[in-house]
Amino acid sequence: MFHLQTLELVHWDYCQRVSLPLDASIITIAGPNGSGKTTLLDAMRTLLGLRCSAPRDYRTYARHAGAQTAWLRAVVDNRPQGRQSSSRPFARRLLYSDQVTLACRIDRNGGDWQRRYCLLEGDASIERLVDTPEKDLGFMGVEAWGRMLAAAGLSPAIARVLSLEQGQTDRLCEFSPRELLRLVFDVFGDQQVLDAYDQAREHQQQLAREMAQAERELDHSRAQLSELHNRVTSYKTWQLRLAERERLAAEVLPVLAWWGEREQLARQSRELRRQKAQHRAALAEQAVQNKRLLHLLQESARAQQQAEQLRGERDQARGQLDAATRHEAPLEQLAKREQELLALVDKGSNADDLQAHLAQLQGQEAALQDERGQLTQRRKLAAAALAALEGQSLPPLPPEVQRFRKTLASQGIGHRFVAEVVEVVEERWRAAIEGVLRGHRWVVVLDKSQDLAEAWEVGERERYRHYIVEPGSVALKGEPGTLLEHVKFTAPVPRWLVQQLQNLRCVADPREGKRLGGTWITPQAYMHDGRGARSMWVEAHEHQFGAAAVHARRSAAERELARIDAQLAPVLDELMALKRQIADTKNALAGHSAAEELVRRSEEFAQARGDLPAARQARIAAAQLWQKLEQESTRAHDRHRAFADEHKRLEQHLQRARNESERAAQDWSARRRQHGAAVARSQAQRAQFPTRWVAPDAIAALVGEYMNDTQARLRLHAVEQELEQGTWEQDATVEERHRRMDVTVREQAASLSDHQVKNAQAATAVLNARESYIEVLRSTVRRYRKNIQELGQLAGVEVAADLPLLENDDTVLAQAGLKVHFAFDGKGSIGLNDGEASGGQQVIKSLILLVGLLKDEESGSGGFVFIDEPFAHLDVRNIQLVGHFLRSTRAQYVLTTPITHNLEVFEPAEITLVTSKKPRDARWAPPIAVAKRRGAPELRPMMAA
Structure with a gap:
């Protein structure tokens, strides 16, 4: 360099x-x-x-x-x-x-x-x-x-x-070791060997590209062949659709339409016969109900007569009881007076004893005054509850419910409570219905869904503890054997409430419920669900649903008043006696002698003692007779009312049945005339079809394929839409073009096979060139290791290099690396x-x-x-x-x-x-x-x- x-x-x-x-x-x-x-x-x-x-x-x-x-x-x-x-x-x-x-x-x-x-x-x-x-x-x-x-x-x-x-x-x-190895070879590598390896690899890549090109051309030809195949398929499908449209319009639709009308006429004929049989059965049932109605009328009259007779006997017994009570009361007062005087005589003239006796009597008087006050307050509440029921068709609302109703009304939110729309159909199941629906009495059912959010805000503000729900749905008559069968809703109610009653099966007693299993309830409001069984009993004075609940509450209130009066009378009598004793004791303290009064009235007291037992026995006998007649009179009155209610219900049901029977007869006659005319038209239309079209086998095949004329008409519409909107191949020459392209694809596939053989040969050449490349790479690494070791000696550093693992594989070569370690000053090796x-x-x-x-x-x-x-x-x-x-x-x-x-x-x-x-x-x-x-x-x- x-x-x-x-x-x-x-x-x-x-x-x-x-x-x-x-x-x-x-x-x-x-x-x-x-x-x-x-x-x-x-x-x-x-x-x-x-x-x-x-x-x-x-x-x-x-x-x-x-x-x-x-x-x-x-x-x-x-x-x-x-x-x-x-x-x-x-x-x-x-x-x-x-x-x-x-x-x-x-x-x-x-x-x-x-x-x-x-x-x-x-x-x-x-x-x-x-x-x-x-x-x-x-x-x-x-x-x-x-x-x-x-x-x-x-x-x-x-x-x-x-x-x-x-x-x-x-x-x-x-x-990294791999980057360092790549750098070393880039610097020291034998260019001729590297060029040979690159040339062999480039040759293989060129063959691979040519093979890929051949594959693309083959794929393109195959795509064209597939396209031509699709066009041939489209052409054939178009021909089939044309034939199908012609057959549907000319044969299938008319025949299936006639066959559908024929089947409908057959069903109408069977329906007419069924309606006639139902009409006869309804007339027979009406005759039976008429006899039942007459029997109920007679039984009601007898029950009314018996109730009036018992009411007269009860009133007479009441008079006897009042007379016996008036005869007994003076005698009992004289006996009590004698006992009071004797008690004073026993006290003698000792002022301390009289004073202690007076204090005792005053204490007893205070206790009786408290008891009288409590009974009087209870009597006022019972009387107020009885007065609130006067003239009412439904029991009154609780105070918190009344307040919430006023708040909703002030906001203009229309609503009703569940308690206002429930009627008990059969009184035998009132206890069960009252018990199950007790927790849902004051559920608010809104008139409009759009008021729901505002009503919820009011409920949150007023802390109303019952549900507020959107408008419900009309409840249908319950299935037989369910509690819903015995309930009638006069307005829509929530579906979940109806479902709850529908899921409750009515059983006679817990044994029957145990045998049947599931969710059930008895007439005594004993209910079983998935968690177990418990009593849902509600006292009569708490009944809420329907006019009968008002009567039950009124009866309960009257019984409560009578019971309180029975408790209050002896308290008043005892209080009057204590007042007399207190007055006598005060007189004795003032110097009046009780002994003188005993001597003066001895004959009167003796006569009272002799007459009192007979008078008491007469009063007890009169009271027992009055109670017996009162009970029998109540039962007779209830029986008369039950017969009257059943007679009224049956009369209304019979009147509805008569009206429905008359309408059914008129409807049957009109439909019978229409049916005859339709049968004549169907026979005339059948005569226009070829015999083979309306043969049973042909019609069965059409029904199996299209089911009815509606499906055939939909199929015809779909075929017409498909022919109109679809893209169809209508060129008959496409089949010949498809055949020629199929030949071309087979030729290109043979050429691709030849390229694949050449590519395999090139891969072998690349393998040999890669071996030479690996040898050069090994010598390069050894050369570089020698260089850095010599330089390390000059710098006083021990340098070591691990020769990489080199195999005849591109992946291994790509991952190979040169790891170099250094040791400074005789210390440990570092990387x-x-x-x-x-x-x-x-x-x-x-x-x-x-x-x-x-x-x-x-x-x-x-x-x-x-x-x-x-x-x-x-x-x-x-x-x-x-x-x-x-x-x-x-x-x-x-x-x-x-x-x-x-x-x-x-x-x-x-x-x-x-x-x-x-x-x-x-x-x-x-x-x-x-x-x-x-x-x-x-x-x-x-x-x-």
């Missing part, structure tokens, strides 16, 4: 014209930050056709100068590289002088800059270049320039290394980029790898390297180590370093170029100072170690 000797810049950045010597092994460019050190390196990179340090490029530097043309010129060494070699770097360009001039001209081309390169023998000045006609200079572009320099030893791999930017000196040691090395060791590792690429096997000489600030972030010891290595390799290095107080960075340099910053008001940068070490030897190719 050639070496740099001089460098000249004209109008490059802020340099008007600079000529610098580079004929030394180590050249250091020093200067403060921003003084143009990297600018000089980028000038060398641009001259060699390399990439500048990012983000700069040659346009940036040419533009700063402000001139129309900029020149970069370098004189390089063209002498043979080593004693055993007579080949000059630029011998391929027929340049055999010891020096060669490399030049780059950068011109402003419109708004952009353009660079061109030329190569001249000897040391040609810029003035000579300017005076020489351009056609004689042989300017070339950057790509041709790169190929020419590659032939001179500046391979693309080395160019990659020379393009390393500032602070990236250790980039090579960051390469390429494992983080174990210091900054200086990283630099030395990269320099060993770098110079090993530049080292020629025969002569041992190295090329030149640009290193931007290699001493950055290194301490004195590492700077000395790097400097020692640079001197020992004797390759040509162009280094940059900032002005620093550490003079060790200048120790290895033989030529030092000192740059300065451009003054603020100056047009050009100051001249670059050149310091050359005394006795610095002229750069010569380095001999092998």
Whole structure:
């Protein structure tokens, strides 16, 4: 590889014209930050056709100068590289002088800059270049320039290394083993073997492309054949559709339409016979119901008569009870009076005893007063509940429900509660219905769906604890045996509520429910579901659904009043007796004697004691007779009402049945006349068809194919649409074209088979070339390993390289890598980029790898390297180590370093170029100072170690 000797810049950045010597092994460019050190390196990179340090490029530097043309010129060494070699770097360009001039001209081309390169023998000045006609200079572009320099030893791999930017000196040691192996082979590989391998592989790829082309042509022909096949299919399908349309319109539709009417007439005939039989059965059922209606009327009359008789006997017994009570009451009061006086006589005239007895009586009076107050309050509540039921068809709403209804009404939201739309059809199942629907009584069913959101907001604000749902659906009659059968909804309700009643099976008792299983309920509201069984019983005074619930609540309220009155009467009597005893005790304390009253009224008290037992017995007998008659009267009244309700229901049902029967008879007569006329028309139409069309087998085949005339009509419409809107092939010659294309496809398939055989032969040739390539690769790796080991000895570093696994397989070759290990100062081995090395060791590792690429096997000489600030972030010891290595390799290095107080960075340099910053008001940068070490030897190719 050639070496740099001089460098000249004209109008490059802020340099008007600079000529610098580079004929030394180590050249250091020093200067403060921003003084143009990297600018000089980028000038060398641009001259060699390399990439500048990012983000700069040659346009940036040419533009700063402000001139129309900029020149970069370098004189390089063209002498043979080593004693055993007579080949000059630029011998391929027929340049055999010891020096060669490399030049780059950068011109402003419109708004952009353009660079061109030329190569001249000897040391040609810029003035000579300017005076020489351009056609004689042989300017070339950057790509041709790169190929020419590659032939001179500046391979693309080395160019990659020379393009390393500032602070990236250790980039090579960051390469992966595979990247490093690829770089080594790019630099050292035997070009002839590589060309042979590339040529064999290119030949195989060419055959593969030809085979792929043949495959594409075959695929294209097959696609054309497929297209022609589709067109033939389309042509045949078009012919079939035409024939199908003709058959559908002329035969299938008329026959199937007639057959469909025929089947419909047969069904109508069967329906008419069924309706006539139903009408007769309905008349018979009406006769039975008439007898049942008469029986119910008679039973109702007898029950009413019995109820009236029992009511009279009950009233008479009530009068007897009242008389016995009036007769017993005075006698009982006299007996109590006698006992009170006897108690006072027993107390004697002791004032303390009388005072204690008075206090006891007053305490008992206070307790009875409290009890009377509680019973009176309960009687008021029961009386208020009874009064609230007067004139009501439905039980009243709870207070919180009434408040929520007022709020909804004020918002204009129409609604109803579930409790308002439920009617119990059969009273036997009222307890079960009341129990199941108890939790859903106050569910709000809205009239309009659009009110749902607003109603929910009201419910949230009022904290309403029951569901608010959108308008429900009309509930149909429940299936027999379900609880829904015994419920009637007068308005739409939620579907889930209907489903809940539909799912409950009605059973007589839990034993039957256990036997049947599932979800069931008894008349006593004992329900079973998936979780188990429990009672849903609701007391009669809490019933809510229908007018019967009002009657049940009224009866319960009346019974509650009677019970409270029965409890209140003895309390009042006992309270009156205590008041008399208190008055007598107070009189005794005042000096009145109870003994005198006992003597005075002894005969009266004795008569009362004798008459009281008989009077009490008479009153008890009268009370028992009244209670018995009261119960029998209630049962008779309920029986009369049940007969009356059943009679009314049956009468309404019978009236509806009569109306429906009359309408059915009229409808049957009209349909019978229409049916006769339709049968006559069908027979006339059948006579118009050919006999074979209406044969049973033919009609069965048409029905099996099309089912009915509607499907046939849809098929005809689909066929017509398909013929009208579809794209059909109507050219009869397409069948012949399809036959010819089929022959072409078979010929192309045979040609493709021949290409596949040739491709297999080419693969064998590639295999052989790859074996030669592997052998060269092995020798290249061994050569590079030797180079880096020798350089390691110069640097005092133990270097080892593992030979990669190489097999005759492209995948294995692509994954192969070169693993290099270093050992500094006798310490453990470290890899390429494992983080174990210091900054200086990283630099030395990269320099060993770098110079090993530049080292020629025969002569041992190295090329030149640009290193931007290699001493950055290194301490004195590492700077000395790097400097020692640079001197020992004797390759040509162009280094940059900032002005620093550490003079060790200048120790290895033989030529030092000192740059300065451009003054603020100056047009050009100051001249670059050149310091050359005394006795610095002229750069010569380095001999092998």
